Amino acid sequence: MISVVLIGAGNVATHFYKVFQNADNILVTQWYNRQLNNISTYKNNVDITDDLNALKPADVYIIAVSDDAISEVSKALPFQDRFVVHTSGAASLYDIDKKHRRGVFYPLQTFTKDADVDFSKVPLCIEALVKEDLKLLVTLAETINSTWYKISTEQRKTLHIAAVFANNFTNQLYRISHEITESDQIEFDVLKPLILETAKKIQNMSPYMAQTGPAVRGDKKTVRKHLKRIKNPQHKALYKLLTDSITDTHGRKKL
Amino acid sequence: MISVVLIGAGNVATHFYKVFQNADNILVTQWYNRQLNNISTYKNNVDITDDLNALKPADVYIIAVSDDAISEVSKALPFQDRFVVHTSGAASLYDIDKKHRRGVFYPLQTFTKDADVDFSKVPLCIEALVKEDLKLLVTLAETINSTWYKISTEQRKTLHIAAVFANNFTNQLYRISHEITESDQIEFDVLKPLILETAKKIQNMSPYMAQTGPAVRGDKKTVRKHLKRIKNPQHKALYKLLTDSITDTHGRKKL
Numbered sequence: 001m002i003s004v005v006l007i008g009a010g011n012v013a014t015h016f017y018k019v020f021q022n023a024d025n026i027l028v029t030q031w032y033n034r035q036l037n038n039i040s041t042y043k044n045n046v047d048i049t050d051d052l053n054a055l056k057p058a059d060v061y062i063i064a065v066s067d068d069a070i071s072e073v074s075k076a077l078p079f080q081d082r083f084v085v086h087t088s089g090a091a092s093l094y095d096i097d098k099k100h101r102r103g104v105f106y107p108l109q110t111f112t113k114d115a116d117v118d119f120s121k122v123p124l125c126i127e128a129l130v131k132e133d134l135k136l137l138v139t140l141a142e143t144i145n146s147t148w149y150k151i152s153t154e155q156r157k158t159l160h161i162a163a164v165f166a167n168n169f170t171n172q173l174y175r176i177s178h179e180i181t182e183s184d185q186i187e188f189d190v191l192k193p194l195i196l197e198t199a200k201k202i203q204n205m206s207p208y209m210a211q212t213g214p215a216v217r218g219d220k221k222t223v224r225k226h227l228k229r230i231k232n233p234q235h236k237a238l239y240k241l242l243t244d245s246i247t248d249t250h251g252r253k254k255l
Numbered sequence: 256m257i258s259v260v261l262i263g264a265g266n267v268a269t270h271f272y273k274v275f276q277n278a279d280n281i282l283v284t285q286w287y288n289r290q291l292n293n294i295s296t297y298k299n300n301v302d303i304t305d306d307l308n309a310l311k312p313a314d315v316y317i318i319a320v321s322d323d324a325i326s327e328v329s330k331a332l333p334f335q336d337r338f339v340v341h342t343s344g345a346a347s348l349y350d351i352d353k354k355h356r357r358g359v360f361y362p363l364q365t366f367t368k369d370a371d372v373d374f375s376k377v378p379l380c381i382e383a384l385v386k387e388d389l390k391l392l393v394t395l396a397e398t399i400n401s402t403w404y405k406i407s408t409e410q411r412k413t414l415h416i417a418a419v420f421a422n423n424f425t426n427q428l429y430r431i432s433h434e435i436t437e438s439d440q441i442e443f444d445v446l447k448p449l450i451l452e453t454a455k456k457i458q459n460m461s462p463y464m465a466q467t468g469p470a471v472r473g474d475k476k477t478v479r480k481h482l483k484r485i486k487n488p489q490h491k492a493l494y495k496l497l498t499d500s501i502t503d504t505h506g507r508k509k510l
Contacts, residue, residue: 090477108445110452110467121448149445158439159446161481161494162432166446167453168468169497170428175462175504177417184413190363190404191414191421192458193376197365198422199454203447207430212365213423222345226416234500239416241496242424245489249430 002140003029005058007073009038011111012087013064019119019144021045026143029058053078060085060136062105067091074100083133089160093127093153103128105137106156107146110167119144125151125159176235208249215246215255223255257395258284260313262328264293266366267342268319274374274399276300281398284313308333315340315391317360322346329355338388344415348382348408358383360392361411362401365422374399380406380414431490463504470501470510478510 004020006013006028013031020026028046033039036050049055055077063073064087074084074097084096085103096102104127111117124141126148128134134150141148151159174195178188201210214222223243230236243255259275261268261283268286275281283301288294291305304310310332318328319342329339329352339351340358351357359382366372379396381403383389389405396403406414429450433443456465469477478498485491498510 109449110456112456121452123445123448125445147444149442151441151445155439155441157480157484158435159441161484162435162441162446163449164468164481164494165428165435165490166432166450168466168470168501169493170425170450170453171457171462171466172497172501172504173420173425173428174457175466176500177421178462180413180417180420184410186406186410186414186417187404188461189402190378190380190406191417193378194364194418195421195425195457196454197376198425199451201365201367202426202429202450206443207426207433211423211426211430213419215423225412226419229412229416234496234503235420238424238493238496238500239419241489241493242427245431245493246423246427248489249427 001025001027002060002136002143003027003058004140005029005055005061006031006064007033007061008064009033009035010064010066011113012107013062015107015111015117016062016064016087017042017046019117023143026140030056052076055079057082059083060103060140061100062087063096067095070095071097083128083136085128085137089125089156089163093129101128101130101133103133103137104151104153104156105140106151108159108163119146122146124148125156127151127153127156176238179232180230180235211246211250213246215243216250216252218247218252218255220255256280256282257315257391257398258282258313259395260284260310260316261286261319262288262316263319264288264290265319265321266368267362268317270362270366270372271317271319271342272297272301274372278398281395285311307331310334312337314338315358315388315395316355317342318351322350325350326352338383338391340383340392344380344411344418348384356383356385356388358388358392359406359408359411360395361406363414363418374401377401379403380411382407382411431493434487435485435490466501466505468501470498471505471507473502473507473510475510 020028030047031039032049039048061084065073067088067090070086070091080099084100085105087105089106093102093104106125107122109122124146126137181188275283285302286294287304294303316339322343322345325341325346335354339355340360342360344361348357348359361380362377364377379401381392436443
Protein backbone atom coordinates (compact mmCIF):
# COMPACT_ATOMS: atom_id res chain seq x y z
CA MET A 1 0.00 0.00 0.00
CA ILE A 2 1.38 3.43 -1.00
CA SER A 3 0.19 6.36 1.09
CA VAL A 4 -0.09 9.70 -0.68
CA VAL A 5 -0.68 13.27 0.48
CA LEU A 6 -2.00 15.54 -2.28
CA ILE A 7 -1.20 19.25 -2.25
CA GLY A 8 -3.23 21.57 -4.48
CA ALA A 9 -6.75 21.60 -5.90
CA GLY A 10 -6.35 22.16 -9.65
CA ASN A 11 -7.10 19.84 -12.56
CA VAL A 12 -4.06 17.63 -12.09
CA ALA A 13 -4.56 17.21 -8.31
CA THR A 14 -8.25 16.41 -8.78
CA HIS A 15 -7.66 13.85 -11.52
CA PHE A 16 -4.93 12.18 -9.42
CA TYR A 17 -7.25 12.13 -6.41
CA LYS A 18 -9.94 10.36 -8.41
CA VAL A 19 -7.71 7.71 -9.94
CA PHE A 20 -5.88 7.07 -6.65
CA GLN A 21 -9.19 6.64 -4.80
CA ASN A 22 -10.16 3.92 -7.26
CA ALA A 23 -6.82 2.10 -7.06
CA ASP A 24 -6.52 -0.87 -4.70
CA ASN A 25 -3.00 -0.26 -3.48
CA ILE A 26 -3.00 3.49 -3.07
CA LEU A 27 -4.30 5.36 -0.04
CA VAL A 28 -4.85 9.11 -0.21
CA THR A 29 -4.02 9.85 3.43
CA GLN A 30 -4.78 13.52 3.17
CA TRP A 31 -5.59 16.32 0.75
CA TYR A 32 -4.23 19.79 1.44
CA ASN A 33 -5.29 23.07 -0.14
CA ARG A 34 -4.76 26.67 0.92
CA GLN A 35 -8.50 27.20 0.55
CA LEU A 36 -10.57 24.37 1.98
CA ASN A 37 -13.73 25.18 0.04
CA ASN A 38 -12.08 24.03 -3.25
CA ILE A 39 -11.87 20.46 -1.95
CA SER A 40 -14.68 20.39 0.61
CA THR A 41 -16.85 18.35 -1.80
CA TYR A 42 -14.62 15.41 -0.96
CA LYS A 43 -14.53 15.81 2.84
CA ASN A 44 -16.56 12.68 3.50
CA ASN A 45 -14.14 10.52 1.51
CA VAL A 46 -10.77 11.91 2.47
CA ASP A 47 -9.14 13.84 5.30
CA ILE A 48 -8.92 17.43 4.03
CA THR A 49 -6.88 20.25 5.56
CA ASP A 50 -5.72 23.82 4.96
CA ASP A 51 -3.01 23.64 7.63
CA LEU A 52 0.49 22.56 6.54
CA ASN A 53 1.37 21.87 10.18
CA ALA A 54 -1.36 19.25 10.32
CA LEU A 55 0.13 17.16 7.47
CA LYS A 56 0.35 13.44 8.25
CA PRO A 57 3.18 11.06 7.39
CA ALA A 58 3.02 9.56 3.90
CA ASP A 59 5.21 7.68 1.42
CA VAL A 60 4.99 10.54 -1.05
CA TYR A 61 3.79 14.15 -1.06
CA ILE A 62 2.54 15.23 -4.47
CA ILE A 63 2.67 18.98 -5.05
CA ALA A 64 0.27 19.81 -7.88
CA VAL A 65 0.29 23.60 -7.80
CA SER A 66 1.26 26.29 -10.36
CA ASP A 67 4.93 26.22 -11.45
CA ASP A 68 5.73 29.47 -9.66
CA ALA A 69 4.46 28.19 -6.31
CA ILE A 70 6.33 24.85 -6.23
CA SER A 71 9.47 26.22 -4.60
CA GLU A 72 7.64 28.17 -1.91
CA VAL A 73 5.19 25.37 -1.04
CA SER A 74 7.97 22.78 -0.79
CA LYS A 75 9.92 25.10 1.51
CA ALA A 76 6.88 25.63 3.72
CA LEU A 77 6.42 21.89 4.37
CA PRO A 78 7.25 21.50 8.09
CA PHE A 79 9.38 18.35 7.76
CA GLN A 80 12.46 17.04 5.96
CA ASP A 81 13.91 13.87 4.41
CA ARG A 82 10.50 12.81 3.16
CA PHE A 83 9.73 12.11 -0.51
CA VAL A 84 8.24 15.18 -2.23
CA VAL A 85 7.43 15.38 -5.94
CA HIS A 86 5.89 17.98 -8.23
CA THR A 87 3.76 17.34 -11.33
CA SER A 88 5.03 20.03 -13.68
CA GLY A 89 6.44 19.64 -17.19
CA ALA A 90 8.36 22.89 -17.05
CA ALA A 91 9.69 23.13 -13.47
CA SER A 92 13.02 21.63 -12.45
CA LEU A 93 13.37 18.84 -9.93
CA TYR A 94 15.62 21.28 -8.11
CA ASP A 95 12.74 23.74 -7.63
CA ILE A 96 11.77 21.48 -4.72
CA ASP A 97 13.49 22.52 -1.49
CA LYS A 98 16.63 20.45 -0.93
CA LYS A 99 15.64 19.47 2.61
CA HIS A 100 13.37 16.85 0.97
CA ARG A 101 14.02 13.73 -1.06
CA ARG A 102 12.98 15.13 -4.44
CA GLY A 103 11.17 13.80 -7.48
CA VAL A 104 8.89 14.56 -10.42
CA PHE A 105 5.64 12.82 -11.42
CA TYR A 106 4.55 14.63 -14.58
CA PRO A 107 1.51 13.45 -16.55
CA LEU A 108 2.05 14.41 -20.20
CA GLN A 109 -1.50 14.95 -21.35
CA THR A 110 -4.00 17.73 -21.91
CA PHE A 111 -6.64 17.60 -19.16
CA THR A 112 -10.14 18.93 -19.53
CA LYS A 113 -11.91 19.92 -16.33
CA ASP A 114 -14.87 17.66 -15.44
CA ALA A 115 -14.14 15.08 -18.16
CA ASP A 116 -12.94 11.81 -16.62
CA VAL A 117 -9.36 10.83 -17.42
CA ASP A 118 -8.29 7.39 -18.59
CA PHE A 119 -4.79 7.15 -17.09
CA SER A 120 -3.90 4.21 -19.29
CA LYS A 121 -3.66 6.93 -21.98
CA VAL A 122 -1.60 9.31 -19.86
CA PRO A 123 2.17 8.79 -20.08
CA LEU A 124 3.91 9.62 -16.80
CA CYS A 125 7.35 11.17 -16.88
CA ILE A 126 9.11 10.26 -13.67
CA GLU A 127 12.33 11.40 -12.05
CA ALA A 128 13.91 10.93 -8.61
CA LEU A 129 17.40 11.24 -7.16
CA VAL A 130 17.19 8.10 -4.99
CA LYS A 131 16.68 4.67 -6.53
CA GLU A 132 14.03 3.57 -4.02
CA ASP A 133 12.03 6.75 -4.65
CA LEU A 134 12.10 6.11 -8.38
CA LYS A 135 10.83 2.60 -7.71
CA LEU A 136 7.92 4.00 -5.72
CA LEU A 137 6.96 6.28 -8.64
CA VAL A 138 7.14 3.32 -11.02
CA THR A 139 4.77 1.37 -8.76
CA LEU A 140 2.46 4.37 -8.46
CA ALA A 141 2.33 4.78 -12.27
CA GLU A 142 1.80 1.06 -12.88
CA THR A 143 -0.93 0.84 -10.25
CA ILE A 144 -3.02 3.38 -12.20
CA ASN A 145 -2.17 1.60 -15.50
CA SER A 146 -0.06 4.42 -16.89
CA THR A 147 2.92 3.93 -19.14
CA TRP A 148 5.93 5.59 -17.50
CA TYR A 149 9.12 7.05 -18.88
CA LYS A 150 12.25 7.95 -16.93
CA ILE A 151 12.87 11.54 -18.00
CA SER A 152 15.54 13.83 -16.53
CA THR A 153 14.93 17.50 -15.77
CA GLU A 154 16.96 18.48 -18.85
CA GLN A 155 15.02 16.03 -21.03
CA ARG A 156 11.76 17.35 -19.60
CA LYS A 157 12.65 20.86 -20.81
CA THR A 158 13.20 19.48 -24.32
CA LEU A 159 10.05 17.41 -24.12
CA HIS A 160 8.04 20.48 -23.16
CA ILE A 161 9.13 22.21 -26.38
CA ALA A 162 8.25 19.12 -28.42
CA ALA A 163 4.82 19.08 -26.74
CA VAL A 164 4.25 22.72 -27.69
CA PHE A 165 4.79 21.72 -31.34
CA ALA A 166 2.69 18.56 -31.09
CA ASN A 167 -0.18 20.12 -29.15
CA ASN A 168 -0.41 23.95 -29.09
CA PHE A 169 1.03 24.57 -32.56
CA THR A 170 -0.89 21.68 -34.09
CA ASN A 171 -4.05 23.10 -32.57
CA GLN A 172 -3.21 26.49 -34.11
CA LEU A 173 -2.98 24.80 -37.54
CA TYR A 174 -6.48 23.42 -36.88
CA ARG A 175 -7.54 26.99 -36.06
CA ILE A 176 -6.04 28.28 -39.30
CA SER A 177 -7.84 25.60 -41.34
CA HIS A 178 -11.01 26.64 -39.50
CA GLU A 179 -10.41 30.26 -40.61
CA ILE A 180 -9.71 29.17 -44.18
CA THR A 181 -12.85 27.04 -44.47
CA GLU A 182 -15.04 29.72 -42.89
CA SER A 183 -13.69 32.34 -45.27
CA ASP A 184 -15.35 30.41 -48.10
CA GLN A 185 -18.55 29.32 -46.31
CA ILE A 186 -17.36 25.72 -45.89
CA GLU A 187 -18.23 23.88 -42.70
CA PHE A 188 -15.12 23.09 -40.63
CA ASP A 189 -16.78 19.76 -39.79
CA VAL A 190 -15.77 18.43 -43.18
CA LEU A 191 -12.11 18.41 -42.00
CA LYS A 192 -12.61 16.75 -38.64
CA PRO A 193 -12.34 13.10 -39.75
CA LEU A 194 -9.14 13.93 -41.65
CA ILE A 195 -7.67 15.60 -38.56
CA LEU A 196 -8.41 12.54 -36.44
CA GLU A 197 -7.03 10.14 -39.04
CA THR A 198 -3.82 12.17 -39.34
CA ALA A 199 -3.24 11.83 -35.59
CA LYS A 200 -4.15 8.12 -35.63
CA LYS A 201 -1.84 7.36 -38.53
CA ILE A 202 1.36 8.26 -36.63
CA GLN A 203 0.45 5.98 -33.71
CA ASN A 204 1.88 3.07 -35.75
CA MET A 205 3.93 4.82 -38.43
CA SER A 206 6.62 7.50 -38.21
CA PRO A 207 5.50 11.02 -39.22
CA TYR A 208 8.25 10.82 -41.83
CA MET A 209 6.63 7.80 -43.49
CA ALA A 210 3.12 9.18 -43.04
CA GLN A 211 3.73 12.41 -44.96
CA THR A 212 1.62 13.06 -48.09
CA GLY A 213 0.58 16.13 -50.09
CA PRO A 214 2.02 18.60 -52.60
CA ALA A 215 5.24 19.49 -50.70
CA VAL A 216 6.54 15.92 -50.28
CA ARG A 217 5.49 15.10 -53.86
CA GLY A 218 7.49 18.07 -55.11
CA ASP A 219 4.33 19.37 -56.78
CA LYS A 220 5.48 22.93 -57.57
CA LYS A 221 2.33 23.76 -59.58
CA THR A 222 -0.03 23.11 -56.66
CA VAL A 223 2.20 24.91 -54.13
CA ARG A 224 2.22 28.00 -56.40
CA LYS A 225 -1.54 27.87 -56.91
CA HIS A 226 -2.06 27.65 -53.15
CA LEU A 227 0.31 30.53 -52.38
CA LYS A 228 -1.45 32.68 -54.95
CA ARG A 229 -4.82 31.91 -53.41
CA ILE A 230 -3.89 32.50 -49.73
CA LYS A 231 -4.55 36.16 -48.88
CA ASN A 232 -3.65 36.29 -45.16
CA PRO A 233 0.09 37.17 -45.03
CA GLN A 234 0.67 35.15 -41.84
CA HIS A 235 -0.95 32.06 -43.38
CA LYS A 236 1.17 32.57 -46.49
CA ALA A 237 4.38 32.82 -44.42
CA LEU A 238 3.45 29.64 -42.53
CA TYR A 239 2.60 27.83 -45.77
CA LYS A 240 6.05 28.71 -47.15
CA LEU A 241 7.97 27.83 -44.01
CA LEU A 242 6.18 24.50 -43.49
CA THR A 243 6.57 23.58 -47.16
CA ASP A 244 10.33 24.32 -46.87
CA SER A 245 10.46 22.23 -43.72
CA ILE A 246 8.83 19.28 -45.51
CA THR A 247 11.08 19.49 -48.58
CA ASP A 248 14.15 19.75 -46.31
CA THR A 249 13.06 16.75 -44.25
CA HIS A 250 12.56 14.66 -47.37
CA GLY A 251 15.70 15.86 -49.19
CA ARG A 252 13.80 17.56 -51.99
CA LYS A 253 14.52 20.76 -53.87
CA LYS A 254 12.94 23.94 -52.49
CA LEU A 255 9.57 24.53 -54.21
CA MET B 256 -30.39 0.45 -57.66
CA ILE B 257 -27.60 2.74 -58.85
CA SER B 258 -25.30 1.33 -61.52
CA VAL B 259 -21.70 2.49 -61.48
CA VAL B 260 -18.76 2.13 -63.83
CA LEU B 261 -15.40 2.65 -62.14
CA ILE B 262 -12.44 4.05 -64.11
CA GLY B 263 -8.94 3.72 -62.62
CA ALA B 264 -7.18 1.29 -60.29
CA GLY B 265 -5.60 3.43 -57.58
CA ASN B 266 -6.37 3.64 -53.86
CA VAL B 267 -9.55 5.65 -54.28
CA ALA B 268 -10.98 3.45 -57.05
CA THR B 269 -10.21 0.29 -55.09
CA HIS B 270 -11.76 1.56 -51.85
CA PHE B 271 -14.88 2.68 -53.74
CA TYR B 272 -15.08 -0.71 -55.45
CA LYS B 273 -15.00 -2.52 -52.10
CA VAL B 274 -17.60 -0.36 -50.38
CA PHE B 275 -19.91 -0.37 -53.43
CA GLN B 276 -19.71 -4.17 -53.68
CA ASN B 277 -20.93 -4.42 -50.08
CA ALA B 278 -23.79 -1.94 -50.53
CA ASP B 279 -27.26 -3.30 -51.25
CA ASN B 280 -28.40 -0.66 -53.68
CA ILE B 281 -25.27 -0.14 -55.73
CA LEU B 282 -24.18 -2.28 -58.65
CA VAL B 283 -20.66 -1.99 -60.04
CA THR B 284 -21.50 -2.76 -63.66
CA GLN B 285 -17.94 -2.62 -64.86
CA TRP B 286 -14.40 -1.70 -63.84
CA TYR B 287 -12.09 -0.17 -66.42
CA ASN B 288 -8.34 0.23 -66.25
CA ARG B 289 -5.74 0.89 -68.92
CA GLN B 290 -3.82 -2.08 -67.60
CA LEU B 291 -6.01 -5.09 -66.85
CA ASN B 292 -3.52 -6.80 -64.54
CA ASN B 293 -4.02 -4.12 -61.86
CA ILE B 294 -7.65 -5.19 -61.40
CA SER B 295 -7.54 -8.78 -62.56
CA THR B 296 -7.74 -9.99 -58.93
CA TYR B 297 -11.40 -8.98 -59.04
CA LYS B 298 -12.32 -10.53 -62.40
CA ASN B 299 -14.55 -13.20 -60.86
CA ASN B 300 -16.66 -10.60 -59.04
CA VAL B 301 -16.97 -7.82 -61.59
CA ASP B 302 -16.81 -7.30 -65.32
CA ILE B 303 -13.34 -5.84 -65.96
CA THR B 304 -12.12 -4.21 -69.16
CA ASP B 305 -9.22 -2.26 -70.67
CA ASP B 306 -11.24 -1.14 -73.70
CA LEU B 307 -13.08 2.19 -73.46
CA ASN B 308 -15.21 1.20 -76.46
CA ALA B 309 -16.57 -1.74 -74.49
CA LEU B 310 -17.98 0.43 -71.67
CA LYS B 311 -21.54 -0.42 -70.72
CA PRO B 312 -24.37 1.98 -69.87
CA ALA B 313 -24.44 3.13 -66.22
CA ASP B 314 -26.06 5.80 -64.04
CA VAL B 315 -22.67 7.25 -63.22
CA TYR B 316 -19.08 6.89 -64.44
CA ILE B 317 -16.56 7.54 -61.68
CA ILE B 318 -13.13 8.63 -62.95
CA ALA B 319 -10.61 7.96 -60.17
CA VAL B 320 -7.32 8.67 -61.95
CA SER B 321 -4.48 11.16 -61.35
CA ASP B 322 -5.50 14.84 -61.64
CA ASP B 323 -3.55 15.36 -64.84
CA ALA B 324 -5.30 12.50 -66.63
CA ILE B 325 -8.92 13.47 -65.83
CA SER B 326 -9.40 15.74 -68.81
CA GLU B 327 -7.95 13.29 -71.32
CA VAL B 328 -9.80 10.24 -70.00
CA SER B 329 -13.14 12.06 -69.93
CA LYS B 330 -12.58 13.19 -73.53
CA ALA B 331 -11.77 9.63 -74.59
CA LEU B 332 -15.06 8.21 -73.31
CA PRO B 333 -16.95 7.18 -76.49
CA PHE B 334 -20.35 8.61 -75.50
CA GLN B 335 -21.99 11.86 -74.42
CA ASP B 336 -24.78 13.21 -72.18
CA ARG B 337 -24.06 10.59 -69.54
CA PHE B 338 -23.17 11.44 -65.91
CA VAL B 339 -19.39 11.50 -65.41
CA VAL B 340 -17.69 12.50 -62.14
CA HIS B 341 -14.11 12.69 -60.90
CA THR B 342 -12.88 12.10 -57.34
CA SER B 343 -10.19 14.78 -57.03
CA GLY B 344 -9.86 17.50 -54.41
CA ALA B 345 -7.77 19.73 -56.62
CA ALA B 346 -9.25 19.33 -60.13
CA SER B 347 -12.09 21.49 -61.39
CA LEU B 348 -15.48 20.12 -62.36
CA TYR B 349 -14.76 21.75 -65.71
CA ASP B 350 -11.75 19.47 -66.26
CA ILE B 351 -14.32 16.89 -67.33
CA ASP B 352 -15.14 17.15 -71.03
CA LYS B 353 -18.23 19.23 -71.61
CA LYS B 354 -19.92 16.58 -73.79
CA HIS B 355 -20.85 14.86 -70.48
CA ARG B 356 -23.12 15.75 -67.60
CA ARG B 357 -20.40 16.64 -65.10
CA GLY B 358 -19.91 16.18 -61.37
CA VAL B 359 -17.45 15.64 -58.52
CA PHE B 360 -17.46 12.92 -55.86
CA TYR B 361 -14.44 13.75 -53.69
CA PRO B 362 -13.72 11.73 -50.53
CA LEU B 363 -11.87 14.04 -48.09
CA GLN B 364 -9.72 11.55 -46.23
CA THR B 365 -6.23 10.15 -46.21
CA PHE B 366 -6.31 6.58 -47.54
CA THR B 367 -3.76 3.97 -46.67
CA LYS B 368 -3.34 1.14 -49.19
CA ASP B 369 -4.55 -2.25 -47.95
CA ALA B 370 -6.14 -0.86 -44.75
CA ASP B 371 -9.93 -1.12 -44.93
CA VAL B 372 -11.80 2.18 -45.04
CA ASP B 373 -14.80 2.99 -42.86
CA PHE B 374 -16.77 5.31 -45.16
CA SER B 375 -18.91 6.55 -42.28
CA LYS B 376 -15.73 8.47 -41.37
CA VAL B 377 -15.10 9.74 -44.89
CA PRO B 378 -16.84 13.04 -45.72
CA LEU B 379 -17.84 13.22 -49.38
CA CYS B 380 -17.68 16.57 -51.14
CA ILE B 381 -20.18 16.48 -53.97
CA GLU B 382 -20.88 18.79 -56.89
CA ALA B 383 -23.00 18.54 -60.03
CA LEU B 384 -24.47 20.97 -62.55
CA VAL B 385 -27.85 19.23 -62.85
CA LYS B 386 -30.15 18.84 -59.85
CA GLU B 387 -30.99 15.18 -60.58
CA ASP B 388 -27.31 14.32 -60.85
CA LEU B 389 -26.62 15.93 -57.48
CA LYS B 390 -29.46 13.87 -56.02
CA LEU B 391 -27.86 10.69 -57.35
CA LEU B 392 -24.55 11.59 -55.65
CA VAL B 393 -26.40 12.26 -52.39
CA THR B 394 -28.00 8.82 -52.60
CA LEU B 395 -24.68 7.22 -53.46
CA ALA B 396 -23.00 8.89 -50.43
CA GLU B 397 -25.84 8.01 -48.07
CA THR B 398 -25.92 4.40 -49.26
CA ILE B 399 -22.31 3.94 -48.11
CA ASN B 400 -23.06 5.83 -44.83
CA SER B 401 -20.92 8.82 -45.67
CA THR B 402 -21.67 12.35 -44.56
CA TRP B 403 -21.85 14.55 -47.66
CA TYR B 404 -21.25 18.25 -48.21
CA LYS B 405 -22.25 20.26 -51.27
CA ILE B 406 -18.97 21.95 -52.21
CA SER B 407 -18.43 24.05 -55.33
CA THR B 408 -15.26 23.86 -57.43
CA GLU B 409 -14.11 27.21 -55.98
CA GLN B 410 -14.81 26.03 -52.44
CA ARG B 411 -12.95 22.79 -53.13
CA LYS B 412 -9.83 24.77 -54.03
CA THR B 413 -10.05 26.56 -50.68
CA LEU B 414 -10.79 23.34 -48.87
CA HIS B 415 -7.71 21.73 -50.39
CA ILE B 416 -5.53 24.45 -48.85
CA ALA B 417 -7.23 24.02 -45.47
CA ALA B 418 -6.60 20.27 -45.73
CA VAL B 419 -2.90 20.87 -46.39
CA PHE B 420 -2.74 22.79 -43.10
CA ALA B 421 -4.85 20.26 -41.18
CA ASN B 422 -3.11 17.18 -42.54
CA ASN B 423 0.31 17.66 -44.23
CA PHE B 424 1.48 20.60 -42.12
CA THR B 425 0.16 19.08 -38.90
CA ASN B 426 2.03 15.90 -39.75
CA GLN B 427 5.20 17.95 -40.28
CA LEU B 428 4.78 19.39 -36.76
CA TYR B 429 4.62 15.78 -35.53
CA ARG B 430 7.81 15.15 -37.45
CA ILE B 431 9.50 18.17 -35.85
CA SER B 432 8.49 17.03 -32.35
CA HIS B 433 9.91 13.63 -33.30
CA GLU B 434 13.22 15.31 -34.21
CA ILE B 435 13.20 17.34 -30.98
CA THR B 436 12.57 14.33 -28.74
CA GLU B 437 15.18 12.20 -30.56
CA SER B 438 17.77 14.96 -30.20
CA ASP B 439 17.60 14.42 -26.43
CA GLN B 440 17.21 10.61 -26.36
CA ILE B 441 13.51 10.80 -25.49
CA GLU B 442 11.15 8.24 -27.02
CA PHE B 443 8.67 9.88 -29.41
CA ASP B 444 6.07 7.42 -28.05
CA VAL B 445 5.67 9.61 -24.98
CA LEU B 446 3.95 12.26 -27.17
CA LYS B 447 1.57 9.98 -29.05
CA PRO B 448 -1.34 10.04 -26.57
CA LEU B 449 -1.12 13.85 -26.43
CA ILE B 450 -1.24 14.04 -30.22
CA LEU B 451 -4.32 11.85 -30.35
CA GLU B 452 -6.07 13.79 -27.58
CA THR B 453 -5.34 17.11 -29.31
CA ALA B 454 -7.09 15.86 -32.44
CA LYS B 455 -9.99 14.39 -30.45
CA LYS B 456 -10.52 17.58 -28.47
CA ILE B 457 -11.51 19.66 -31.51
CA GLN B 458 -14.15 17.13 -32.59
CA ASN B 459 -16.52 18.76 -30.08
CA MET B 460 -14.84 22.07 -29.30
CA SER B 461 -13.53 24.84 -31.59
CA PRO B 462 -9.73 24.97 -31.96
CA TYR B 463 -10.03 28.51 -30.62
CA MET B 464 -11.54 27.28 -27.35
CA ALA B 465 -9.22 24.26 -27.19
CA GLN B 466 -5.99 26.27 -27.25
CA THR B 467 -3.64 25.97 -24.25
CA GLY B 468 0.08 26.55 -23.61
CA PRO B 469 2.55 29.39 -23.14
CA ALA B 470 1.55 31.53 -26.17
CA VAL B 471 -2.17 31.79 -25.36
CA ARG B 472 -1.34 32.34 -21.65
CA GLY B 473 0.96 35.22 -22.62
CA ASP B 474 3.77 33.43 -20.77
CA LYS B 475 6.73 35.46 -22.10
CA LYS B 476 9.23 33.77 -19.76
CA THR B 477 8.56 30.27 -21.11
CA VAL B 478 8.51 31.41 -24.75
CA ARG B 479 11.93 33.05 -24.29
CA LYS B 480 13.34 29.98 -22.55
CA HIS B 481 12.10 27.78 -25.40
CA LEU B 482 13.51 30.04 -28.12
CA LYS B 483 16.87 30.09 -26.37
CA ARG B 484 16.90 26.28 -26.19
CA ILE B 485 15.87 25.57 -29.81
CA LYS B 486 19.00 25.30 -31.94
CA ASN B 487 17.57 24.42 -35.39
CA PRO B 488 16.95 27.79 -37.14
CA GLN B 489 13.93 26.48 -39.06
CA HIS B 490 12.33 25.17 -35.85
CA LYS B 491 13.05 28.52 -34.22
CA ALA B 492 11.42 30.43 -37.09
CA LEU B 493 8.36 28.17 -36.93
CA TYR B 494 8.14 28.56 -33.14
CA LYS B 495 8.15 32.35 -33.53
CA LEU B 496 5.63 32.45 -36.37
CA LEU B 497 3.20 30.02 -34.72
CA THR B 498 3.48 31.85 -31.40
CA ASP B 499 2.68 35.13 -33.21
CA SER B 500 -0.23 33.43 -34.93
CA ILE B 501 -1.64 32.26 -31.58
CA THR B 502 -1.24 35.66 -29.87
CA ASP B 503 -2.87 37.37 -32.89
CA THR B 504 -5.78 34.91 -32.89
CA HIS B 505 -6.39 35.49 -29.19
CA GLY B 506 -5.85 39.27 -29.27
CA ARG B 507 -2.78 39.20 -27.08
CA LYS B 508 0.38 41.28 -27.22
CA LYS B 509 3.27 39.88 -29.25
CA LEU B 510 5.56 37.81 -26.97
